[in-house]
Amino acid sequence: MGLLLWAPGAFFFFFAAAALRWGSAAGCGYQSCPVTKPDMLNVHLIPHTHDDVGWLKTVDQYFFGVRNDIQHAGVQYILDSVIPQLLADPSKRFIYVEVAFFARWWGLQTESMRQAVKQLVAEGRLEFVNGGWCMNDEAAVHYSAVIDQMSLGLHFLQETFGECGRPRVAWHIDPFGHSREQASLFAQMGYDGFFVGRIDYQDKVQREAWREMEQLWRASGSLAPPVADLFTGVLPNGYNPPMSLCWDQICSDNPIVDDDSEENNVESLVAYFLGTAAAQANYYRTNHIVMTMGSDFQYENALMWYKNLDKLIKHVNAKQESGIQVNVLYSTPSCYLWELNKANMSWTVKYDDFFPYADGPHQFWTGYFTSRPALKRYERLSNNFLQVCNQLEALTGIQGNMGPYGNANSSVLRQAMGVAQHHDAVSGTAKQHVTNDYAKQLSAGWDACQIVISNALASIVGTKENFIYCTQLNISVCQLTEAAQTFMVIVYNPLARPVGWNIRLPVNGSHYAILSPDGQTVPNEVIPVSSFTRAVRRDRGDAVNELVFQASAPPLGYRTYSISRLPGRGPARSRALKRLHDQPGTEHLSWAIENQHLRVVFDSRTGLLKEIENLDKNISLPLSQNFFWYNASIGNQENSQASGAYIFRPNTSEPFLIAQGAHLYHVKTGVVQEVYQNFSDWCSQVVRLYDGQPYVELEWTVGPIPIRDGLGKEIISRFETNLQTDGLFYTDSNGREILERRRNYRATWNLSQTEPVAGNYYPVNSRIYIKDKKVQLTVLTDRSQGGSSIFDGSLELMVHRRLLHDDARGVGEPLLEPGDYLNGLVVRGRHLILLDTVESSAEQHRLRAQQEYMAPQLVLAPGGGPPYHPGQDSLKEYTALNHALPSNVHLLTLAQWDPNTILIRLEHQFEREESVNGSMPAVVNLQNLFSSFNIISLQEMSLAANQKREDMKRLIWQSAKGAVEQKADSASLDPTQITLQPMEIRTFLAHVQPQASSRRRA
Template identity: 45%
Template structure:
């Protein structure tokens, strides 16, 4: 009864005081410069302090910041005047604050939201980075924040505007993601200084970003803030600032008249950069409004005194929000330019290119990628469980990955103690996921429990597999097709093994035992006796697991052949590989070796080099140091490491392997697989090990180079956008302004999440990565990827520490993987499939070898397995996510990897839920929280409000409910907008290049 009364009271207030959203916006006045005053705070989800420290206001000796006090203070000030507005962004903080409030306060806040006085903008758990964040993690980060806001505040809590005011450059895919959420606009803070100057002079600070597939569905209004997100100079009215309006003429320091003139001058200056008679002033900064009274009291004065001279200066000030400002721009109906590329790289001055953070803290970036991959698998497993509600442990994992998408987390630009906290959160999230997987994959009636996981497999360490003569390994396949994976497990001895699969006990599973290079064995902190890796092929059906019983034998393993580079005392040329790829090794002298990768007629040379970082005190542009944010090499050429001084080659039944040793801090393993029935193994595997990086001369920035004289790529190369789609890059060129090449290396560096490629009329070369890295092509036929950096100087952009990562008393050692694909012309799709396979790694769990239970499971399992039809979707179809959304409802995202305009992929959703009955499916926005047709119908249409100066490549608008079958009409739409099947078949068609999101309701 109490809640019923509260609901009625909220509805009553909404009727009396007005509505949220555009309906609550103040009306601009024609004939005036309408100045939208937007109070806001920017609250980093970790940077100089940890998330907990920022929320509670702990360790203010590092930074004066306490988010709980900001929200407390703002709410109280909003209640004093219904004209006041405020926007809030970071859901991770608001969720914490909301959980501490009583029912009365929650009702009060809901009233403010319903009246449009408190508005949530963007809504992500964190304000994610756009360079180093993978698109799947971005979607999750935004989706969980929006879901929280929508559940607590209804439609008034759902954001309509993106607010990316602090990330260091902006990606096209992120804009596409927001468009697919149904957002109406996006506001940016940081773009290249030269780009911004050009836009100001041409009144093109606002545009329509043609960011993605689907014509208007992939377009988004985008505005660049005049002053990033800071207030006008002299108008920061916070406890962290020194500005104030003194309006008493009896005071010695009276400054009202001067302040009003300053304000009018700035407003006029800003208005000259925009196309309408509206401008937006961002009144806030980092962790502002801990005493909101200071801000509002001075802003009230400013608006009061400006109103008194309104007819003279023709300026109309009022409290507003970004959405209200966007509404005013839309209603002005001016012609806006369009944009098709992205905003990378970002430079804040001629010698400060923010391209170092593309690679900074590569170990953290690698762990974030693995945690995200595990999370997607974990959500699948949990979605198939019998529980009707989402497992609370899953939210631990979701939040940990979301926090790490923050623009000072995945970027590697936080202080070391904060980074340590990010690592801890990721580990806890991964542990929670493994617990969920354990519960789902184990038979409660069985004594054979598989409940261990090995978090240090990245350094070939696993105490469980090393200490047992027999054990069980469970392999879960997160892809929607049967897949074969090469599973690598650390073991102590090179002996024979017997490996059995529960689904095929008549044949032993193929395996190979390879030595672990000594450079891996001596990684600082590695506590392992393993000197070998047991590698076996695990063939696992789609979205299922397989148990493998592994028993150690006593005979020495003889299945591998070590190749000698000498023949009768003379050095020779040898090769290893398969039909597609050959690795050729030739001794250049007694101590050095040349390595080339050959595929057909194309040869690629591979090696390492480093850039010497610029050092300086940052007092002037020319004295800028390379740091966590900035990549600024001292010179225009990298320093080659040289050819390897040691080579070991091994040929085995499953794959061939080359160990190359360059010096005491760089080594490499190259592999070619003999039976690559998984597309990932078509590419050559490059496992690199770098560190501890020597720190003389200020440190080093290490790159891997791939060079070929057989591909004439000229000035062009291609990089992904957040791991999805490709953007054409042209060396020393910008699409929208003339580039002043003050930093010829870093100005040509771009972020990559999954791949970089070059091509000519005959061949392609692609390099796929296992984490986010910075990369470029500095000359024709060459690709370079920065893998690690260690620096002794700070770049003076706030973090206050040099990027000098250490672990176990020495410089950080990092181990990672590239895959190199040589293929025919325009093999975008092939490289995309390999990149996706690298992301969707199997989940491994371990347990004791339970022989009786294993044999019993064989007898009970074999016959049903023969009858069961396995899910087999094509390699071009990605199951982006599958997760519980609400009781009896599963959210499914499917992506067609084919290029736009390519092959349509049909998917029968029934096959994703064997043994269950689907009652309906509903198409949702990409975030999954809203009916897509409803949102798209209400979305702002900018079709007649923009132009492109050179071209118009719009794709026709995509049918909201997909294409109909050629043979029959599969769906009809009922009154609730749901899809119900007519022919007894829940087949949906996924257009090439599209992600489709479905809410599946089960019986």
């Protein structure tokens, strides 16, 4: 053996051979679970590590163990250390979660190590739980990105380990609150159960008292049970081990000493453990309890953990001879879940979500709903860009990956987006240098996808253009349009229905001609770049004007617009620029802008919104809107808690006005009408009405938030109306189903409200609304934000925050973003206001919100490029569909799965009984939908596409209303008759053959 110690290869071979011998008859899944004792309290010890995909250190720093001065953590050493321990002892178990880290480690291993690990997985002793690329956030994420990141990780596990790599259990032990939609998605992905670590402290006390730490979560009001039902358990100690039982190298607890020594502590530790287990058992309903033995980045030295756990199991179980009815065993979450299911008990049912989360009376984790708003917007834009990249890659195949602009694929952005969903990434709760790294990874993904999109477009358009992606159009910066006399704009629409879109391009001319593909002249206007924009962009562009026009694009296709600068230096035609006042107070009490659908009235004395009218429905709603700031608490005599990246805690319930009114001027043209409101030198807004559009656009610009007064500030946009709302308001759940919120109320316990503002904030991913019996006011967001209705008839959305103190939740620095010029972050965003009847509002906000997150992609070029193939004609208009999808059906995913297979997801985007027309079942002929390829065969899959739908056999759970068994689809799959029920997503793998010519003119 001494020689083996100096021969790592031989040493490893010994363990690998032993593992193969010991595991020859074993299997994975529930059949691999250890034997328990039905007449005893079974304590399932779960060795685990929680590895944040970036937080205090970057992803690379965590993986390699760099910068241990920040935090001691090296993920590669965890896996290096755990595997030999598992190979040495068949009783030991370990679970792993974050595939972003595991896939990287896997790529560095020898073939012999890979074979040994595969054997461990096949025996169920190394178990993957959750299995996404990361453990995603649940508040600030959009369902589309969640599905993508889960599919990415699960696909890797399937390809690497087959069926034994498929997780049975979802495991969100660290996210700061839990959304109902997340549970619904997990259920549709085929998970049997879900374990969480963090719930509100009052909720937990109540659950412990009522022994409801485990229950059935009915996570959809539209999907028929048990499609979205998910057994959900709250872990007893977060995800940490019980106190005094941590045996990692970064722990300070005493090891178990069981030899002839004065330090022998077996009796005291065993007695303590038995007391802890008995106390925990009082909160749970079966004779099985679970203990998470591990924590953040633990098991770098797995020997320390396993040596002490071996002793714990040995000495506790030895007490059985003296009549102690406790059995301790190595286990996994799925094996614990299996025992709960076999108990055949009836469980209570949960219908709401787990927001907001608080871990104390003044510690509401609702600040992160808004933290780092620029990153939140970049993540949302990156999701949009990834879908475009996926679609064009799927539509053009190898021509998108290898072409005149280089070789690339969508995986770089897909993986960067997977990382960005992490609960310390899009949440905004990482250190500043880590946040910068998240943005850097997304930028690298954009670079790769720009190559894919350029290659794909060139092959479809038929010319090799110098494609340009102007990513700073929101601040009127684009070198091509500012300088060129002529250029072309390709408007690519990723939706499967035709759309119109308002385009704004920075220019230096005053007159332009725009031609559509059919040679028709497109109406346009040239308006001055606002002083607000010039202040934000500084020296990054020099355009004096913006060219504004309305474009349209066919479903899943593009339309090309040719733009020419006309001679002349006169004022832009049809443009009226009028300054209304320099100081609040004029002769007129009000004035308005309006288009065919809406009239927006302003109070000319204050410059604020006063009223909105829906001209189509004859609805008039008094409405004021202004910006306020909450003074961020630094702690007080009552409680030391400060506002920070996680926590929102205003110093008082009443916010401060940034200004009593706004200085303003307006621009009226035939294409757009704009009112420019200046509230201060760091807060401004443009109110817009586009011709023919049924919404009001509010483009707000906030920052740098001033802090010279020593006060941290949390900025809100507040809307006030006379609607009688009775304490109710409504928010979306990750962009899908709508949840009713009631002020100062929780559905599952009697709330003691200690923070009347922060305790009523909820995540808003895409929309928030209030209504009475007739009228509904909806505000759509362009990123995730915190929102609420603090008093009846009001809505507010937090748009930005800048804080001077850390909130003591681990990040160790205040949320004090420096911005590009190091004087504070400036953020620009959009809110869309929709006013309609209650009966008609659903279709409006559903379709408009979808169009916002799947917005058309603009690709510009000087024009005049050479043919893609000699003699090939240029195609100025194109669609990949033979017909548009019904308005209530969304093409959620179109992506390359392998060289001959396409991943397709169709989604019904309305809830049950939400809309008279929209909520009707929809039928799609998938066989005849696409013009660029023929579907040779079709296989329906689970939502994450890692399991055939007909093979999904989830555990059946009893509730107070009885067990509901999911019915298997008896009818064979007919591609010409794909039926979708409200809120249903159906996922397919299509084996395809490209058509001879995929360049289909729209």
